[in-house]
Amino acid sequence: MSTPSETRAPEPDAGTLAATASQYFRDLQARFCAAFEAFEPQSRFEARAWKKPDGHRLQGGGEARLLRGSVFEKVGVNVSHVWGVLAPEARAQVAGAAESEGRFTACGISLVAHMRNPYVPAMHMNLRYLATSRAWFGGGSDLTPTFPIDADTAEFHAALAAACATYRPGAYQEYKAWCDRYFYLPHRQEPRGVGGIFFDDLATGTDGREFAFVRAVGEAVLEVYPRIVARRKDAPYDEAARERLLVKRGRYVEFNLVYDRGTRFGFSTDADPDAYLMSLPPLVRW
Amino acid sequence: MSTPSETRAPEPDAGTLAATASQYFRDLQARFCAAFEAFEPQSRFEARAWKKPDGHRLQGGGEARLLRGSVFEKVGVNVSHVWGVLAPEARAQVAGAAESEGRFTACGISLVAHMRNPYVPAMHMNLRYLATSRAWFGGGSDLTPTFPIDADTAEFHAALAAACATYRPGAYQEYKAWCDRYFYLPHRQEPRGVGGIFFDDLATGTDGREFAFVRAVGEAVLEVYPRIVARRKDAPYDEAARERLLVKRGRYVEFNLVYDRGTRFGFSTDADPDAYLMSLPPLVRW
Numbered sequence: 001m002s003t004p005s006e007t008r009a010p011e012p013d014a015g016t017l018a019a020t021a022s023q024y025f026r027d028l029q030a031r032f033c034a035a036f037e038a039f040e041p042q043s044r045f046e047a048r049a050w051k052k053p054d055g056h057r058l059q060g061g062g063e064a065r066l067l068r069g070s071v072f073e074k075v076g077v078n079v080s081h082v083w084g085v086l087a088p089e090a091r092a093q094v095a096g097a098a099e100s101e102g103r104f105t106a107c108g109i110s111l112v113a114h115m116r117n118p119y120v121p122a123m124h125m126n127l128r129y130l131a132t133s134r135a136w137f138g139g140g141s142d143l144t145p146t147f148p149i150d151a152d153t154a155e156f157h158a159a160l161a162a163a164c165a166t167y168r169p170g171a172y173q174e175y176k177a178w179c180d181r182y183f184y185l186p187h188r189q190e191p192r193g194v195g196g197i198f199f200d201d202l203a204t205g206t207d208g209r210e211f212a213f214v215r216a217v218g219e220a221v222l223e224v225y226p227r228i229v230a231r232r233k234d235a236p237y238d239e240a241a242r243e244r245l246l247v248k249r250g251r252y253v254e255f256n257l258v259y260d261r262g263t264r265f266g267f268s269t270d271a272d273p274d275a276y277l278m279s280l281p282p283l284v285r286w
Numbered sequence: 287m288s289t290p291s292e293t294r295a296p297e298p299d300a301g302t303l304a305a306t307a308s309q310y311f312r313d314l315q316a317r318f319c320a321a322f323e324a325f326e327p328q329s330r331f332e333a334r335a336w337k338k339p340d341g342h343r344l345q346g347g348g349e350a351r352l353l354r355g356s357v358f359e360k361v362g363v364n365v366s367h368v369w370g371v372l373a374p375e376a377r378a379q380v381a382g383a384a385e386s387e388g389r390f391t392a393c394g395i396s397l398v399a400h401m402r403n404p405y406v407p408a409m410h411m412n413l414r415y416l417a418t419s420r421a422w423f424g425g426g427s428d429l430t431p432t433f434p435i436d437a438d439t440a441e442f443h444a445a446l447a448a449a450c451a452t453y454r455p456g457a458y459q460e461y462k463a464w465c466d467r468y469f470y471l472p473h474r475q476e477p478r479g480v481g482g483i484f485f486d487d488l489a490t491g492t493d494g495r496e497f498a499f500v501r502a503v504g505e506a507v508l509e510v511y512p513r514i515v516a517r518r519k520d521a522p523y524d525e526a527a528r529e530r531l532l533v534k535r536g537r538y539v540e541f542n543l544v545y546d547r548g549t550r551f552g553f554s555t556d557a558d559p560d561a562y563l564m565s566l567p568p569l570v571r572w
Contacts, residue, residue: 074572187552187559250566257543258553266473267544273473280536280572286360286563 017204021129021137021211022081022107026063028127028218029079029109033065035226036072036113039233043069045077050272058084064275068282071233073116076278081107093265095201096132105131108139109218110262112279113225118245119235121145121152121193121228122252124279125221126262127214137210138200141221142179144193146248147241152228153194159224160197163216167209175199185255192255246285253284303490307415307423307497308367308393312349314413314504315365315395319351321512322358322399325519329355331363336558344370350561354568357519359402362564367393379551381487382418391417394425395504396548398565399511404531405521407431407438407479407514408538410565411507412548413500421490423500427507428465428482432534433527438514439480445510446483446503453499461485471541478541532571539570 033045044067051061062080069075083105091097097104108128115122127139143156157176164172175197183192197217202210256263256279266276319331330353337347348366355361369391377383383390394414401408411427429442443462450458461483469478483503488496542549542565552562 246569253539253570254543254563257540258550264544277540277572282572283532284539284570284572286566286568286570 017135017211018081018083018105018107018129018131021214022079024211024215024218025079025081025107025109025127028222029063029065029077032077032111032222033067035222036067036069036075036077039071039226039229040067040069043067043072050275052082052084056084057087058082060084062275064278066278071116071120071229073114074282075111075113077109077111078275078278079107079109080275081105087269090269093268094130094132095136096134099133103132105129110278114249114281115229115233117233117235118146118237118241119149120232121148121156122249122281123221123225124196125218127218129211129214135204136200137202137204137214139214139217140175140179140182140196140198141217142183142193142196142198144248144252146245148194149232152232156194156196156224156228159220160217163213163220164197166216167213171199171213172197183255185251185259187258188251188254190251192252243285246283249281249284250286252279252281256280303421303497304367304369304391304393304415304417307500308365310497310501310504311365311367311393311395311413314508315349315351315363317508318363318397319353321508322353322361322363325357325512325515326353326355329353329358336561338368338370342370343373344368346370348561350564352564357402357406357515359400360568361399362397364396364561364564365394366561367391373555376555379554380416380418381422382420385419389418391415396564400535400567401515401519403519403521404432404523404527405435406518407434407442408535408567409507409511410482411504413504415497415500422486423488423490423496424486425500425503426461426465426468426482426484427503428469428479428484430479430534430538432531434480435518438518442480442482442510442514445506449499449502449506450483452502453495457485457499458483469541471537471545473544474537474540476537478538529571532569535567535570536572539566542566 037044045065047063047065049061049063052058060082062078064076064078066076086094086097086102086104091102094104106128108126111125113123122144125141129137141160143153161172164175176195179195179198180191182198183195185192204210263276263279323330331351333349333351335347335349338344346368348364350362350364352362372380372383372388372390377388380390392414394412397411399409408430413425415423427446429439447458450461462481465481465484466477468484469481471478490496549562
C-alpha cells in the first residue's frame with residue numbers, strides 16, 4: 001500500500017475510550033485492507049490522509065483507503081477521528097450536543113465493497129463511537145447481493161448473530177430487524193439487500209461491554225466476508241448477469257443519496273464529498 | 287413509435303387553460319420525439335401510458351416515452367395531467383393548496399436527454415402548469431455538457447433569451463440567474479452544467495402571456511437543441527472522453543437525487559419511481 005506522508009492528527013483524549021476505539025478502528029482498517037489485497041493479483045489500496053487545519057472549529061483527521069481491482073471493483077475503507085465544536089445548526093442532529101454546548105468527539109470506520117462478479121454480494125460495514133454530553137457506539141453491517149444465495153446470506157447472518165450473542169440475548173433479532181427497517185427503499189418498496197444488523201445509541205458503561213460488542217462485530221465481518229468472496233469470486237457469469245448487477249447498484253445509489261443518514265449528514269457539512277460518497281458504486285446503469 | 291392502447295384520461299376542465307396547456311404539452315411531446323427519432327437509424331420511442339384508477343383521490347394520467355438509441359443513449363419525454371385532492375401532508379408544499387382544500391390540477395412535460403457522444407451536451411427541459419386556489423406556470427431548460435463548447439452554450443442561451451424577450455424585459459437575466467442558483471451542487475461547489483433558464487410562480491392573468499411565454503420556451507428548445515445535436519453527434523471521441531462523460535453523469539445523479547425538488551417530491555408520493563427517475567443517466571461511473 002502507498003503510505004501517505006502525514007497520517008495521524010494529535011489526539012486530545014489519549015487513554016480514553018475514544019482513543020482506544022480509534023486505535024482499534026485504525027488497526028481494523030489495516031487488517032481489512034490486507035485481507036482484501038490478498039485477493040488482488042496487482043491492485044493495491046491507495047491511501048489519502050486528511051487533517052482538519054489548525055485553528056478550525058473541528059480538529060482531527062482520518063485516512064481514506066480505496067482500491068479498484070479485479071475482484072474488488074471498488075472498495076473503500078475509511079477511518080476518521082475528529083473532535084471539536086459542532087456548528088449550531090448541526091447540534092440538533094446529534095444526541096447530547098445541546099448539553100455539551102456542541103463539544104463532541106467522534107471516531108469510526110466505514111467500509112463499502114462493490115464486487116466485479118455479480119455473484120459476490122456487495123458489503124457495507126460501519127462502526128462508530130460518539131461522545132457529547134453522552135457517549136455511545138453505533139454501527140452495523142449488511143450484504144447487498146444482485147443474486148441472493150441462501151448459503152451466503154445464512155453464513156453472514158450466523159456470524160453476526162454469534163457476535164450479538166456475546167453482547168446480550170435478543171440483540172441479534174433486534175438489530176437484524178432494525179437493519180431491515182433502515183435499509184429499505186420506500187419508493188421501490190424493496191429492501192436494499194439481504195440485511196445484516198444495525199444498531200445505535202449503545203450507551204457506554206464502565207464495563208467496556210459495548211466496545212467489546214463492536215469489536216466482535218468487526219472481527220465477525222473480517223472473518224466471514226472474505227470467506228464468501230473466496231467462494232464466489234470465480235463464479236462464471238454472462239453479460240446479462242453483469243447488467244443486472246449494474247441495475248441493482250442503481251438502487252444502492254438511490255438509497256444512499258436519498259435516505260442514508262450518514263450520507264445526508266455529509267451533504268449538510270463541509271466534509272469532503274469523496275469521503276462520504278466513497279460508498280457509491282464504480283459503474284451503474286439506469 | 288409503439289402506441290399504447292389507452293392513452294388519455296378524461297379531463298374535467300375542457301376549454302380551460304389547463305386543458306389547453308395539457309394539449310400543447312402532448313403535442314410538444316410528439317414533436318420532440320419525432321425530432322429525436324430523426325437522428326436514430328433504428329431505435330424508436332417506447333410509450334407507456336398510465337392512468338390513475340377510478341375512485342382514486344387523484345385522477346388523470348400521463349404518458350412516458352423513452353428511447354435508448356445510438357445518438358440518444360437515453361432520452362425520456364414524459365407528459366402528465368392529473369387533478370384531484372392533494373394528501374394533507376403534501377398541501378404545505380404546494381402554493382394555494384391550503385386555500386383550495388387540497389384541490390389542484392397539474393399538467394406538464396419533462397424531458398431529459400443523455401447523449402452517447404461526450405461532445406453532445408445533455409439537455410433537460412420542464413414546462414408545467416399548476417392550479418390550486420391560484421394558477422401559475424413554471425419550468426426551464428438547461429444544458430449539461432461534459433466538455434463545454436462555447437459556441438453551443440452561446441447558441442442555446444441565445445435561443446432562450448429570444449424566448450424570454452417575447453415575455454418581458456429582464457426576464458432572461460433573471461431566469462438565467464435563477465437557473466444558475468438552482469442547478470448547483472453545494473457539496474461539490476460546482477454547477478450542474480452551463481445553465482439555461484429556470485422560472486416558477488408565473489401567475490396567469492387573463493391575457494395568456496404566461497402560456498405564450500411557456501410555448502416560446504418549448505419552441506426555442508425544440509429548434510435549438512436538435513441543431514446542437516446534429517453538429518456534435520459525429521464528433522470523434524476516445525475512451526478517456528467517454529469515461530469523463532460517465533463521471534460527469536455521476537454529478538447529475540447526485541444533483542437529482544439529493545437536491546432536485548421534482549425528484550424529491552416524487553419520493554414523498556406514491557408516484558411511479560420510473561417516471562420521476564427517468565432523468566437518471568443510462569450509465570454512470572463513480
